[in-house]
Amino acid sequence: MNSVLKPFQILGESALVSLRKLGRANLFMLHVATGFPGILARPRLLAAQMYSVGVLSVLLILISGLFVGMVLGLQGYYVLTDFGAEESLGVMVAASLVRELGPVVTALLFAGRAGSALTAEIGLMKATEQLSGMEMMAVDPVKRIIAPRFFAGLVSMPLLAAVFSLVGVLGGYFVGVGLLGVDEGAFRSQMQAKIDFDEDIVNGVIKSLVFGAIVTWIAVFEGYDSVPTSEGVSRATTRSVVYAAFAVLGWDFVLTALMFGKD
Amino acid sequence: MTFQPSDTTALVSIRGLSFSRNGRMIFDKIDLDIPRGKITAIMGPSGTGKTTLLKLIGGQLRPDSGSVRVDGTDVHRLGLDDLYALRKRMGMLFQSGALLTDLSVYENVAFPLREHTRLPESMIRSLVLMKLEAVGLRGARDLMPAQLSGGMARRVALARAIVLDPMMIMYDEPFTGQDPISMGVLVQLIHDLNHGLGLTSVVVSHDVHETASIADYVYLISGGKVVGQGTPDEVARSDSPWIRQFMEGLPDGPVHFHYPSKDYASDLLGFAAH
Ligand SMILES: Nc1ncnc2c1ncn2[C@@H]1O[C@H](COP(=O)(O)OP(=O)(O)O)[C@@H](O)[C@H]1O
Numbered sequence: 001m002n003s004v005l006k007p008f009q010i011l012g013e014s015a016l017v018s019l020r021k022l023g024r025a026n027l028f029m030l031h032v033a034t035g036f037p038g039i040l041a042r043p044r045l046l047a048a049q050m051y052s053v054g055v056l057s058v059l060l061i062l063i064s065g066l067f068v069g070m071v072l073g074l075q076g077y078y079v080l081t082d083f084g085a086e087e088s089l090g091v092m093v094a095a096s097l098v099r100e101l102g103p104v105v106t107a108l109l110f111a112g113r114a115g116s117a118l119t120a121e122i123g124l125m126k127a128t129e130q131l132s133g134m135e136m137m138a139v140d141p142v143k144r145i146i147a148p149r150f151f152a153g154l155v156s157m158p159l160l161a162a163v164f165s166l167v168g169v170l171g172g173y174f175v176g177v178g179l180l181g182v183d184e185g186a187f188r189s190q191m192q193a194k195i196d197f198d199e200d201i202v203n204g205v206i207k208s209l210v211f212g213a214i215v216t217w218i219a220v221f222e223g224y225d226s227v228p229t230s231e232g233v234s235r236a237t238t239r240s241v242v243y244a245a246f247a248v249l250g251w252d253f254v255l256t257a258l259m260f261g262k263d
Numbered sequence: 264m265t266f267q268p269s270d271t272t273a274l275v276s277i278r279g280l281s282f283s284r285n286g287r288m289i290f291d292k293i294d295l296d297i298p299r300g301k302i303t304a305i306m307g308p309s310g311t312g313k314t315t316l317l318k319l320i321g322g323q324l325r326p327d328s329g330s331v332r333v334d335g336t337d338v339h340r341l342g343l344d345d346l347y348a349l350r351k352r353m354g355m356l357f358q359s360g361a362l363l364t365d366l367s368v369y370e371n372v373a374f375p376l377r378e379h380t381r382l383p384e385s386m387i388r389s390l391v392l393m394k395l396e397a398v399g400l401r402g403a404r405d406l407m408p409a410q411l412s413g414g415m416a417r418r419v420a421l422a423r424a425i426v427l428d429p430m431m432i433m434y435d436e437p438f439t440g441q442d443p444i445s446m447g448v449l450v451q452l453i454h455d456l457n458h459g460l461g462l463t464s465v466v467v468s469h470d471v472h473e474t475a476s477i478a479d480y481v482y483l484i485s486g487g488k489v490v491g492q493g494t495p496d497e498v499a500r501s502d503s504p505w506i507r508q509f510m511e512g513l514p515d516g517p518v519h520f521h522y523p524s525k526d527y528a529s530d531l532l533g534f535a536a537h
Pocket residue numbers: 284285289308309310311312313314315316
C-alpha cells in the first residue's frame with residue numbers, strides 16, 4: 001500500500017464501519033418497533049421496566065433538579081439585580097429549565113443512570129447466552145427484552161424532565177424568594193405570564209421525547225451489538241454514555257434552532 | 264448395532280455444509296446424520312466449531328453452502344414463523360445454562376410455557392414441578408440462578424429445555440467444569456431423559472469418556488472436517504494417530520505440545536545477539 005494513501009484508506013475503512021453500524025442500528029430499531037403491539041398486550045412487562053428505568057432514576061433527578069434550580073436562582077439574581085430586574089428571576093429560572101436544562105440535563109443524567117445500566121444488562125444477557133437461549137426457545141429477544149425497555153425509556157424521559165424542571169423552579173424560588181428576598185408575587189406572576197404553553201412547554205416536552213428516544217436507542221443498541229465478553233460489555237457501556245451525551249447535545253442545538261430560531 | 268449415515272431415519276441430516284467466519288473456514292463441506300431416538304456425540308478440540316454447528320442446526324447461523332434438514336425440512340429455507348415453530352420442538356442446552364438471571368428457577372422453567380401457551384396457572388405449575396422433579400430440583404424452585412451451582416444451573420436449564428416436550432435436545436458441553444458427582448448426575452440424566460422421553464440427543468463435548476459412555480454414535484470433527492465416526496468402540500479402536508491422541512488425551516502426537524516456534528536454543532541465545 002502506498003504510504004501516502006494509507007491515511008485515506010484508514011479513514012475510508014472507519015467511515016464504512018461507522019456507516020454499517022448506523023445501518024444495523026436502524027434495522028434494529030425497525031425490529032424493536034415491531035414489538036410495540038406485543039408490549040401493549042403485556043402491560044406488566046412494561047411496568048417492570050418503567051420501574052427500573054424510570055422510577056429508580058427519580059431520586060437522582062430530584063436532587064439534581066433542586067441544585068440546578070438553586071444555582072440558577074443565585075446566578076440569575078446576581079445578573080438581574082445589576083439591571084434592577086430581579087422580579088424577572090422567575091421567568092429566567094423557569095425558561096432556562098423548561099426550554100433547555102430540564103430536557104438536556106435530565107437526558108445526560110438519564111444516559112448515565114439508566115442508559116448505562118440498560119447497555120450493561122443487555123450486554124451481559126448476550127454474553128451469558130441468555131439472548132441466544134431465548135431465540136432457541138422460539139422467543140424473539142428483541143421483542144421480549146428490548147422493546148419493553150426502549151418503550152419504558154421513551155415514556156420515562158419526558159416525565160423525568162418534567163420532574164426536573166418542577167423541582168428546579170422550586171429550588172430557584174427557594175433561593176430567590178426565600179433567601180435573597182425577591183418579591184414573591186413578582187416571581188410568580190412574571191413566570192406565569194411569560195412562560196408560553198406552546199412555545200416553551202410543548203417544545204420542552206418534544207425535546208425530552210426526542211432525547212429519550214435517542215438515549216434509550218443508543219443504550220439498547222450498544223448492549224445488543226456489544227462484543228459478548230466482559231471487556232466488550234464494559235466498552236459498550238462506556239460508548240453508550242459517551243455517544244448518548246454527544247447525540248443529545250448535538251440534537252439539542254438542531255432542535256433549538258428549529259424551535260426558537262424562526263423569529 | 265452400527266448405524267449407517269445414509270439411514271433414512273435420521274432426524275437431522277447435514278449435507279455439504281460449509282461455514283466461514285471472518286474469512287476463516289470453520290466447516291468445509293461436512294456431511295453428518297443424527298439418528299432418531301439415539302444419543303449422538305460430536306467431539307472435537309476447543310474452537311473447532313462445535314457450538315457453531317449447534318447454532319447452524321438451530322437456524323441461528325446461516326451456512327455459506329450446503330443444507331441442514333431437521334425432520335425433513337430445510338432449516339435455512341424456513342421463514343421466521345416456521346423456524347420458531349420448529350425451534351419449539353428442539354431444545355438446546357447452552358454451555359452456561361443461559362438461565363434468565365432475573366427470574367427464579369420456577370419462573371425460568373415456566374418461561375417457555377408462559378411465552379407459547381395460554382395454559383391456566385395450575386397446569387403450568389404441575390408441568391414445571393414435573394420437569395423439576397425429573398432433574399431432581401423440585402426443592403430448588405424458589406432459588407435464583409445466582410444461588411445455583413454450575414451443575415444445578417444446567418439441570419434447571421435442562422428442565423426448561425424439556426418443558427415443551429421437544430423431539431430433540433442439543434447439549435453444548437454439558438460436562439465442562441463439573442465436579443465428578445454432578446458430572447455423573449448429568450450423564451445419567453441425559454441418558455435417562457433420552458430413553459424415557461423418546462428424545463433424540465446431540466451431545467457436543469470434549470469430555471471423551473463421559474460422552475463415549477452414553478453415546479450411541481460418535482462424530483469427531485477437527486479442522487473443519489469430520490475426521491472420524493462410528494460407535495464409541497469403533498472410534499476407540501481407530502488406528503488414526505490423531506484420533507488416538509484425542510481419545511486418549513496424549514499431550515504430544517500429531518497435535519504438538521508446542522505452539523509453532525523457532526529453534527529453542529537460538530531463541531534463548533537471541534537476546535545476547537542484540
Ligand atoms: N461470534 C463470533 N464471532 C466471530 N468468531 C466466532 C464467534 N463465535 C465463535 N467464533 C469462532 O469460531 C470458531 C468456532 O467456535 P465455536 O463453535 O465456539 O467452537 P467450539 O464450540 O468447538 O469450542 C472459533 O475459532 C471462534 O473463535
